[in-house]
Amino acid sequence: MRFLHTSDWHLGRLFHGIHLTSDQAHVLDQFLALVRESKPDGIIIAGDIYDRAVPPIEAVELLNQLISQILVDYKVPTIMIAGNHDSAERLGFGSRLLAAQGLYVAGALRREIEPIILYDEHGPVYFAPLTYGEPAFVRERLSCPDVSNHEQAIEAMVQHVIRKIPNKARSVAIAHAFIAGSLESESERPLSIGGSSMVKGAVFQPFCYTALGHLHNSQQAGNPSIHYSGSLLKYSFAEAFQRKGIHLIEMDKVGGITVERISLSPRRDVRCIKGYFKDILNHSIDQGNQQDYVSVTLLDEMPILDAMGKLREKYPNVLQIESPRFLKKGVLSGLPRDHRKLSEKELFAAFYHQMTGENMTQEQQMHLVDVIETVYREEREAIL
């Protein structure tokens, strides 16, 4: 059996204020071509299909078109589970009807988890859709009073579903989880605040292959049969050096697997460029595509007026500028952390110090208070 494993599409994502829908459509076109050419027996999407519970309409339409083509035109059965970014209930709308068309959506966890069975010439393969759920929700739905963390939640789901899979049958788990020892990026939303979200890979021991979602870095998770496909695109500058793609899995008649990673080419790459301002502007640092989404780290020690505006002339999609040396010199060190707790007077004094390196004189301070009081008085008189 041949199937594709992908995850973490995050349709509808914003990246530093930029809507990524057309970037996502660009790589999903390649995904569709891959489906057409590789003729898989099935497709797995391991959660975080959407970036948020209520995705923008453009994201809904993009998925709708894609899914229609995969199912109606190419007739490839597709299994998707909800991730922690999806609204499981909204994702699961129509799932009973859609299953009859070969689209298996595991939305909100139900009291029974049913394996999905796909066939090849050697017989059935059982896919266990372990949709994402909070431990408390899994505890209630599966009536497992001992479930109090993510590992126990996944274990409970595995134990529940494994009873429905014949002994020695070929089987695949699909889950959205954080496997202990795996590499995080900065763009995953933590699964739990406080308690541990770590799951040991051993819980997936019964399965020939485990198709994971959640972590954005494509990676093997401990055991050679457990894999993160990684996200569709780079969703943070911390992912700039990660490879993104799709897993193509070939499973033999006894459940042995080979995993091939297939790269997709984004419309715009996500890259980090480091150097002195004038070198970056003079083209001497970077030879890459100037349309890429770029984070620039300036080595200059002095502030540069309108650095963003000037860099945009060369890199229209520069999204972030960092100036670590400028900061290191302590020019900004005068500002206490939480500016919301400061009075107007303190806030202005801190700003004055940053800009001039000196403290305000007594006279200046008195003048400032005078100005502030005048503003307040005039405001009040406008009200009364």
Added chain:
Amino acid sequence: MRFLHTSDWHLGRLFHGIHLTSDQAHVLDQFLALVRESKPDGIIIAGDIYDRAVPPIEAVELLNQLISQILVDYKVPTIMIAGNHDSAERLGFGSRLLAAQGLYVAGALRREIEPIILYDEHGPVYFAPLTYGEPAFVRERLSCPDVSNHEQAIEAMVQHVIRKIPNKARSVAIAHAFIAGSLESESERPLSIGGSSMVKGAVFQPFCYTALGHLHNSQQAGNPSIHYSGSLLKYSFAEAFQRKGIHLIEMDKVGGITVERISLSPRRDVRCIKGYFKDILNHSIDQGNQQDYVSVTLLDEMPILDAMGKLREKYPNVLQIESPRFLKKGVLSGLPRDHRKLSEKELFAAFYHQMTGENMTQEQQMHLVDVIETVYREEREAIL
């Protein structure tokens, strides 16, 4: 052919702050029983399935369960169009796949409107799903540059689809529109602000039956072949005297129709009660179900302390109290309309006048200004 016509479910609706989902589930259970017993060849839902573009999860789950039962368990083909409350794109998710299961969802208008064909022993019946769309959107999608109002939009859709329906075939139009001369309630959201939203009934002349949504009052719209089924429930007190229900249409072999109105029983009715406060509390006015959603009109001329709290002891779901005579006496007439435009001093003076019937003395006014200024000064000092 026998089919059911319903519309304006407004799943997820709030009524004076109360979530109506369980009330909606209550009547939809009866609808489901009606489907089971009447064994229709099809079901039409003529728009406003949800109350808003992003319905609450409970509403999504309610529709999901209902639709699954109708399609999977009872296997009754169902046609729904988007209304002006629905997000056409969200409603249309998966529509290509769902159509194969007998759920025909006309979401956002496409370049081609395809009639849906259902069969009985006499042959085909063509259903034209004229989904709701702004005139400008219809103009663009159907490439009809002359469309500038709702009537022209519907006309353009009719002309477009009628070419795909054989001459003399039996046909049904499904639309979400405001037919000229029909009776509005207060709870419909206007289709257009400014320009006319009126559509003349004659545009539906080619069809044997026209199943309308939008107006909440169940009614014939001019011609005996054009009907509003009305909303699922009473969604405003102005609808208190309307009957709500479902239309059961029998179409003979030449397209002749009979329309039967079938009533559903709400969990709680929506009612208006009028009388003196003490009579209402003494049970001498009203013999209806005390759990109903109630609007009380008090005939008393004097204000009553905590009228809402006291009425709730008898009517736990009283949602609104009106006191027209109390208002008429002019007790509240001292208050200009937009209190946001008043200064604190003016606002308090108006309140003082309402409560005492007299104007503040010069001395009182000076004292008030003093108090207000002290408050502002202390606030300002806390900031500085």
